[in-house]
Amino acid sequence: MPPTLEEVAKLAGVSRSTVSRVINQQPNVRPEVRERVWEVIRQTGYQPHAAARSLATRRTRVIGLVIPQAVTTLFTDPYFPIFMRGVADACNAHNYHLMLSLFSHRRAQGAPTSQDALYQQILRSRYLDGVVVSSATLDDPVFHHLLEDGVPFVIAGRYPHERANYVDVDNVVGARMAVEHLLRLGHERIATITGPLNMFAAQDRLEGYRQALTARGIPIDEHLIVEGDFTEQGGQAAMKRLLPYRPTAVFAASDMMAIGALKALREDGLRVPEDIALVGFDDVPLASMVDPALTTVRQPIEQLGSMAVELLISLLENPQRETVHRVVLPTELVIRASCGVRVR
Amino acid sequence: MPPTLEEVAKLAGVSRSTVSRVINQQPNVRPEVRERVWEVIRQTGYQPHAAARSLATRRTRVIGLVIPQAVTTLFTDPYFPIFMRGVADACNAHNYHLMLSLFSHRRAQGAPTSQDALYQQILRSRYLDGVVVSSATLDDPVFHHLLEDGVPFVIAGRYPHERANYVDVDNVVGARMAVEHLLRLGHERIATITGPLNMFAAQDRLEGYRQALTARGIPIDEHLIVEGDFTEQGGQAAMKRLLPYRPTAVFAASDMMAIGALKALREDGLRVPEDIALVGFDDVPLASMVDPALTTVRQPIEQLGSMAVELLISLLENPQRETVHRVVLPTELVIRASCGVRVR
DNA sequence: ATTCTTGCTGAGAGCGCTCCCAAACGCCAG
DNA sequence: CTGGCGTTTGGGAGCGCTCTCAGCAAGAAT
Numbered sequence: 001m002p003p004t005l006e007e008v009a010k011l012a013g014v015s016r017s018t019v020s021r022v023i024n025q026q027p028n029v030r031p032e033v034r035e036r037v038w039e040v041i042r043q044t045g046y047q048p049h050a051a052a053r054s055l056a057t058r059r060t061r062v063i064g065l066v067i068p069q070a071v072t073t074l075f076t077d078p079y080f081p082i083f084m085r086g087v088a089d090a091c092n093a094h095n096y097h098l099m100l101s102l103f104s105h106r107r108a109q110g111a112p113t114s115q116d117a118l119y120q121q122i123l124r125s126r127y128l129d130g131v132v133v134s135s136a137t138l139d140d141p142v143f144h145h146l147l148e149d150g151v152p153f154v155i156a157g158r159y160p161h162e163r164a165n166y167v168d169v170d171n172v173v174g175a176r177m178a179v180e181h182l183l184r185l186g187h188e189r190i191a192t193i194t195g196p197l198n199m200f201a202a203q204d205r206l207e208g209y210r211q212a213l214t215a216r217g218i219p220i221d222e223h224l225i226v227e228g229d230f231t232e233q234g235g236q237a238a239m240k241r242l243l244p245y246r247p248t249a250v251f252a253a254s255d256m257m258a259i260g261a262l263k264a265l266r267e268d269g270l271r272v273p274e275d276i277a278l279v280g281f282d283d284v285p286l287a288s289m290v291d292p293a294l295t296t297v298r299q300p301i302e303q304l305g306s307m308a309v310e311l312l313i314s315l316l317e318n319p320q321r322e323t324v325h326r327v328v329l330p331t332e333l334v335i336r337a338s339c340g341v342r343v344r
Numbered sequence: 345m346p347p348t349l350e351e352v353a354k355l356a357g358v359s360r361s362t363v364s365r366v367i368n369q370q371p372n373v374r375p376e377v378r379e380r381v382w383e384v385i386r387q388t389g390y391q392p393h394a395a396a397r398s399l400a401t402r403r404t405r406v407i408g409l410v411i412p413q414a415v416t417t418l419f420t421d422p423y424f425p426i427f428m429r430g431v432a433d434a435c436n437a438h439n440y441h442l443m444l445s446l447f448s449h450r451r452a453q454g455a456p457t458s459q460d461a462l463y464q465q466i467l468r469s470r471y472l473d474g475v476v477v478s479s480a481t482l483d484d485p486v487f488h489h490l491l492e493d494g495v496p497f498v499i500a501g502r503y504p505h506e507r508a509n510y511v512d513v514d515n516v517v518g519a520r521m522a523v524e525h526l527l528r529l530g531h532e533r534i535a536t537i538t539g540p541l542n543m544f545a546a547q548d549r550l551e552g553y554r555q556a557l558t559a560r561g562i563p564i565d566e567h568l569i570v571e572g573d574f575t576e577q578g579g580q581a582a583m584k585r586l587l588p589y590r591p592t593a594v595f596a597a598s599d600m601m602a603i604g605a606l607k608a609l610r611e612d613g614l615r616v617p618e619d620i621a622l623v624g625f626d627d628v629p630l631a632s633m634v635d636p637a638l639t640t641v642r643q644p645i646e647q648l649g650s651m652a653v654e655l656l657i658s659l660l661e662n663p664q665r666e667t668v669h670r671v672v673l674p675t676e677l678v679i680r681a682s683c684g685v686r687v688r
Numbered sequence: 689a690t691t692c693t694t695g696c697t698g699a700g701a702g703c704g705c706t707c708c709c710a711a712a713c714g715c716c717a718g
Numbered sequence: 719c720t721g722g723c724g725t726t727t728g729g730g731a732g733c734g735c736t737c738t739c740a741g742c743a744a745g746a747a748t
Contacts, residue, residue, distance in 0.1 A: 055396050085446065098430065098444045099441055101441075101442070102436075127441065247614055264583075
């Protein structure tokens with residue numbers, strides 16, 4: 001049975017209040033008393049009871065990481081673990097704890113509780129001080145619940161609601177850079193494999209693609225735009241659909257899809273970059289390891305995760321400021337072999 | 345301000361106790377009263393306050409997933425996300441919540457709190473009912489803390505302590521099957537790239553390797569045993585060290601290391617499987633996607649995660665049973681192209 | 689010497705829930 | 719009509735903490 005505040009107080013010969021002041025680093029405790037209390041705390045291994053503290057303070061120091069729906073993608077794409085590491089690191093650094101809420105579809109069928117009910121349950125039960133949402137689709141009900149229940153939250157990815165705080169990378173510019181690079185190399189029939197278009201990141205990257213072509217006066221050929229789902233298989237399938245239209249270059253909106261496309265091309269006997277140029281997006285570690293190494297748009301995935309947490313924490317700890325926070329991180333074109341430029 | 349039990353009670357014209365009985369599905373409430381209470385709960389969107397409940401019941405319905413030390417590996421190896429999905433699914437299914445504790449080394453230097461202190465803090469503050477530990481090294485201090493503080497826990501992977509519950513796969517048999525397969529194909533100079541030998545999984549797979557050779561009367565050549573670290577780079581480096589000893593086949597203790605080895609071989613101008621046979625371990629999705637597709641030992645990673653959680657929950661909900669629970673899941677040899685047998 | 693600060697300490701109430709116990713309420717048998 | 723019994727209900731205490739407020743001592747100001 002671990003000791004309580006009360007017991008520590010008795011052992012140190014002071015009152016509960018004083019011990020409470022000591023652990024919460026409040027002033028107005030005589031140094032010698034403070035030291036005596038610390039000594040007892042050390043000896044007993046006392047640690048405040050989280051639930052009791054939460055009940056009194058109405059804060060838990062726990063933030064949630066909610067990853068809805070598209071779970072399948074997330075577990076095949078290296079993006080996710082990297083993002084999570086950023087999140088976890090930032091939590092550790094600020095002494096917050098991380099609650100992970102993953103919802104897979106399978107849960108839906110025959111499960112005692114619907115995903116929707118689960119959201120509500122978690123949010124309303126005040127387990128969490130705030131929430132980071134990643135990779136949600138535009139229509140995900142989680143946003144509705146979050147706003148309704150007034151739970152502070154930060155989205156990793158853009159979201160157009162006046163009360164939505166988010167951290168995003170500049171997907172439009174990133175995609176445009178990628179396509180502009182292909183244009184510069186002389187390509188004109190440039191195809192794109194998009195992400196699922198119910199996600200902003202996918203929409204924005206498509207927008208960047210369009211902008212680059214339009215700026216160059218090249219008309220958009222809708223046949224050269226195929227929707228993928230951010231997975232390798234999806235990329236492979238999309239590439240197959242693209243092949244009849246004979247693009248000379250492809251911009252895939254994620255590295256995993258690019259790798260899938262690579263496979264489809266290889267199966268078709270096409271060489272990259274000799275026969276067709278390929279550019280990805282994300283710069284996951286795998287991108288530099290495939291053959292040919294992937295030219296891609298690097299986004300600071302880990303930083304995205306930690307920034308989201310930092311933002312959320314600053315929101316939690318300065319509730320007076322009603323301002324909405326939005327951060328957009330830059331992307332960077334990483335030129336490797338797959339686009340057909342010799343790398344020195 | 346969300347409603348409290350008290351308020352729901354007032355609205356339904358009953359006492360706190362009755363509402364509590366309704367929420368906790370206890371008997372001895374008149375059906376009509378029960379229905380009336382439910383109605384109010386529905387209308388108000390009432391959800392019990394987690395902290396208050398925990399304080400009274402001394403349970404949180406939160407379990408921790410602790411992933412110590414070797415974080416780097418974990419974030420490049422697809423093993424980890426798959427395992428986590430199993431864990432998350434099982435939690436969802438049982439209405440438990442998942443707290444994720446990742447500790448990266450970087451945290452160590454200059455951080456306000458040491459990893460050790462963090463463990464203690466989390467465990468002692470009673471945030472968690474129990475803990476699942478994955479991928480720990482043998483000497484990880486977390487085990488000490490867990491045992492000392494009497495926190496129920498389940499390890500994913502073997503651990504030789506009389507009070508340690510674990511879920512593991514049969515690494516010895518799996519490795520032996522892999523090597524026996526290579527023997528059957530006529531190989532005699534079989535090398536192995538082990539995992540970090542301060543992990544049981546690595547030790548056990550090495551043991552399987554040894555058993556297979558010894559059973560066949562082939563002496564162990566220590567030059568053919570090289571320690572890796574479960575990463576692709578590690579596998580690549582290990583393979584390079586192995587090359588001078590000219591093995592005709594290699595058993596890598598993880599798919600990622602096998603893929604690294606593949607790279608090293610290719611760089612050296614060797615073809616797989618023609619010049620050298622290669623077998624991996626894990627059967628991560630990537631294994632079937634590389635060229636040549638990897639022969640490997642499949643372990644039920646996701647099931648490992650969910651079993652660990654199920655075990656832990658059964659421990660938590662039947663505390664009377666003092667028995668130690670140990671589950672060992674079977675592995676399965678998956679024959680693909682990299683070992684040199686034509687797959688029909 | 690008296691009042692006013694100021695710094696330190698302790699007591700009490702309360703956070704929202706559970707759980708034990710006693711009271712109230714039938715209902716049936718005697 | 720009363721006693722006994724099982725079911726249903728309500729009240730109180732308590733889980734371990736924080737936080738406000740009042741008390742107290744000691745030094746500063748009058």
